[in-house]
Amino acid sequence: MxxxxxxxxxxxxxxxxxxxxxxxxxxxxxxxxxxxxxxxxxxxxxxxxxxxxxxxxxxxxxSLAETKTLFDLYDSNQNSAAQLHAMLDMTKTKRAILQQQLEDIRLLMTEMDEVEQRCRDELAELEESK
The missing domain is CATH 1.10.1660.10 (Multidrug-efflux Transporter Regulator; Chain: A; Domain 2)
Incomplete structure (x- = not known):
């Protein structure tokens, strides 16, 4: 043993x-x-x-609370379907949050590109006016 x-x-x-x-x-x-x-x-x-x-x-x-919920479901010996549904609900929510963050990042990157381009254009104008 x-x-x-x-x-x-x-x-x-x-x-x-x-x-x-x-x-x-x-x-x-x-x-x-x-x-x-x-x-x-x-x-x-x-x-x-x-x-x-x-x-x-x-x-x-x-979150730790979400993880604990999954552990509690497992420990309660509920059927696997309840655990899987809970996990699917949580992942759906997380996916939606991440998708929104990704869209926000894309928007910020576009704005950053525009700011950089404006700075380059103004620098080029300053160089030309010398």
């Missing part, structure tokens, strides 16, 4: 390039629930996977 893989808070912090304080914050938010060996936190494979999902969710723009 093999012993289950465990991790220290320091090992996980190093692996995910985050601080131990961040990991403790995720615990406070109910995203991780390590075991204890005396005063020492002991993280198992489930905690490591959840931490990886939290980090991925952050990268995709999910």
């Amino acid at each position: 093999s012993e289950q893989q465990t991790y220290t808070i320091g090992e996980l912090a190093k692996e995910f390039d985050i601080t131990t304080r961040t990991i403790r914050f995720y615990e406070e938010q109910g995203l991780l629930s390590p075991g204890r060996n005396g005063q020492t936190r002991v993280y198992d494979k489930k905690d490591r996977v959840r931490l990886k999902l939290v980090m991925r969710g952050k990268r995709l723009g999910f």
Whole structure:
């Protein structure tokens, strides 16, 4: 019988390039629930996977509350369809936000191009008038 893989808070912090304080914050938010060996936190494979999902969710723009909602759905043993519908709703919302941001960036880039062109034109006029 093999012993289950465990991790220290320091090992996980190093692996995910985050601080131990961040990991403790995720615990406070109910995203991780390590075991204890005396005063020492002991993280198992489930905690490591959840931490990886939290980090991925952050990268995709999910709030910690949204990630917790997904974890709670999973933990409640509801059917997969409920989890998938929740994830689809969240990704639809995130996609709409990102699409709006992309349009805003395109507009700003166009405005920036116009400002740069006006500056070049005025510089050219100044050079010609010398």
